[in-house]
Amino acid sequence: MSNHFGTAGSNGRFRLVALDIDDTLLGPDKQLSPRDVAAVRRCREAGIEVILATGRTRQTALPVARAIADDLPMICTTGGVTYDGAGRVLRRLPVPLAVAQFILGEMRAAGVRARVDAGDVIYYTKDPGDNAYVLPGVVDPDLADRLAAPPDQIIVWGEAECRWVIRHCSYLDGAVQLLVLPSYDDPQVIHILHPLATKGYALAEYCASRGIDRRQVLAMGDSLNDFSLLSFAGTGIAMGHSDPRLHLVADVVLQKGETVADALEAWVFQPRQG
Secondary structure, three states, X not given: OEEOOOOOOOOOOXXXXXXXXXXXXXXXXXXXOHHHHHHHHHHHHOOOEEEEEOOOOHHHHHHHHHHHOOOOOEEEHHHOEEEOOOOOEEEEOOOOHHHHHHHHHHHXXXXXXXXEEEOOEEXXXXXXXXXXXXXXXXXXXXXXXXXXXXXXXXXXXXXXXXHHHHXXXXXXEOOEEEXXXXXXXXXXXXXXXXXXXXXXXXXXXXXXXXXXXXXXXXXXXXXXXXXXXXXXXXXXXXXXXXXXXXXXXXOEEOOOOOOHHHHHHHHHHOOOOO
């Protein structure tokens, strides 16, 4: 485990731990380890709040959350929607309806498929096919005409489709946000979101509402959509397999194979001096 710099908040004063789900809390096998579950529960028993911060929808994050506790708050849809432990919406920043309708109309004309998350319903503008990443949803080729409320996000996948979106929709930056993953050099998935829908901004607002100083926050993640999350936290921890660009905002970079439990043991339960 390498420490890039001395970190604020690493002396037993944490009040909140924020955890990404995929490839952070869940391992490479997509499973939640009993050791990690025990470590997260230990945080809560010590009076430290835990919040999940994920690109998933609440429905797909719930099985992970409930394996830990029944009342975990969650930042979902990459910061677009924040829920309290009872599932009530604390903050929702959807894609503006008129902009979403326009983008979907342009995609339809170009033959670009999309997924649209609107509340508790997932729509597809084309049959998404059968693979492990496709969630159950409603197929509606004319969703551009029938979308009645601002969606939480629009997702496009496939390199050719992503490059079309980058080429034709980047001028809308500001009205929406194009979150390109893994990067503009190798676009595989694009999340079209509200401009302020980031994990870090959502966490900042959540902490402000709870009276929690950022120096009292520890956050862990592995992907570029965790960039703002680690930037906000007083102690930002990047997984050992994480995108190297995430190391720019990380205070700590784990060794490959180290887990959430390893980080919590070192930085929360056995706090180090900065």
